[in-house]
Amino acid sequence: MDLHTAASKTALMVCAYRARASRWPTPLFVDPWAETIAGPDGHEIARRLDARFAPMELWLALRVAYLDRLVGMAVDRLSIRQVVILGAGYDTRAARLPRAGVRFFEVDHPATQAAKREQLGKLAGYPVDAATYVTCNFEREDPIERLAASGFAATEPALVIWEGVVPYLTEAAVRATATRLATGLDPRSLVAFDFVGKKLAAGQNLSASDEQTRAYVGELGEPIQYGSDDMLPLLYExxxxxxxxxxxxxxALELLGDYKRDRQFRFQHIALASVRTPVANWP
Ligand SMILES: C[S@@+](CC[C@H](N)C(=O)[O-])C[C@H]1O[C@@H](n2cnc3c(N)ncnc32)[C@H](O)[C@@H]1O
Structure with missing residues (x-):
């Protein structure tokens, strides 16, 4: 079922977390536009999640920093010249990580993309033309067709970042989208996405914090619908x-140099997938 009809509130929420993480004394990344885009509404939504799931800011910062680094690695080591951000929300990578000859495509549900474009239009100095904007509802549309209609070259490799989206889709939409990415992209492409565990998605045997987090995003109108403890079988299929x-x-260990048991990162992972091994010695 497609439950997504209005501009995404979780997108505004993670934008607020990017604004906060950009102010760390030693930030893992700086998003200079996040503060203005998130505005008081975004910060309020994030503050209400803090009470339920304190590690969210840290989790988000690690996710953004890792995926930012992946953009550089894809361009430098895989000679990729197309970056596709699926379910882009208020992502600003096209503006933050420009590289000569690299095209960014932002794909999102029409409701969220319209809200974003309105926001960007009001932001002084934001390079709106840094990305090509493509609407797609993953519950019923083919992202490759939508991209190709906007000038994306399906015969050239791409890095696809699908950040913070998979948990909000039905399994059918995750499968349909992943299948199109595997079959419709150039085989040298690399897909990266984060996902949550099965128990969180199903709402079974959860800690109070996880239960409240799950309920809260549901109240925002974007219930968690899909989770997995092992993406390999689905990605293989x-x-x-x-x-x-x-x-x-x-x-966290790599980027911050430490481990803390109480961080509650038990359910979150990032998957990387390709139709063939990206290059020799790829991590
Ligand atoms: C948590 S936000 C993440 C936004 C962005 N990737 C980020 O990390 O800042 C979830 C995003 O998924 C998108 N989304 C959810 N369901 C979708 C659907 N059926 N089709 C297309 N986009 C969808 C929303 O529009 C929103 O931009």
Whole structure:
């Protein structure tokens, strides 16, 4: 069922977290536009989640920093010249990470994309033309067709970042989209997305914090619908033949240099998938 009809509130919420993480004394990234885009509404939505799930800011910062780094690696090591942001929300990578000859495509549900474009139009200095904007509802549309209609070259490799979206889709939409990415993109492409565990999606045997988090995003109008403890079988069935999965404790250890048991990163992972091994010695 497509439950998504209005501009995404969770997109505004994660934008507020990016604004906050950009103010860390030693930030993992700086998003200079996030503060203005998030505005008081975004910060209020984030503050209300803090009370339920304190590690969210840290989780978000690690996710953004890792995926930012992946853009650089894809351009430098895989010679990729097309970056596709699926379910872009208020993502500003097209403006923050420009590279000569690299095109950014932002794909999103029409309701959220319209709200974003209105916001960007009001932001002094924002390079609106840094991205090509493509509307697509993953519950019923083919992202490759939508991209191709906007000048995306399906015969050239792409990095696809699908950040903070998969949990909000039905399994059917996750499968349909992943299948189109595996079959419709150039096989040298790389897909990256984060996902939550099965129990969180199903609402079974959860801690009070996880239960409240799940209920809260549902109240925002974007219930968590899909989770998995192991993406490999689904990605295999969709056509991928190279899969890696990273956990957030590993990312925290690498990017922050420490591990804390109480961070509650038990349910969140990032998956990387490709139709073939990206290059020799790819991590
Ligand atoms: C939590 S936000 C993440 C936004 C952005 N990727 C980020 O990390 O800042 C979820 C995004 O998924 C998009 N989304 C949810 N359901 C969708 C659907 N059926 N089709 C297209 N986009 C969808 C929303 O529009 C929103 O932009």
């Amino acid at each position: 969709c056509g991928f033949r190279w899969v890696r999965s990273l956990d957030f404790n590993e990312l």
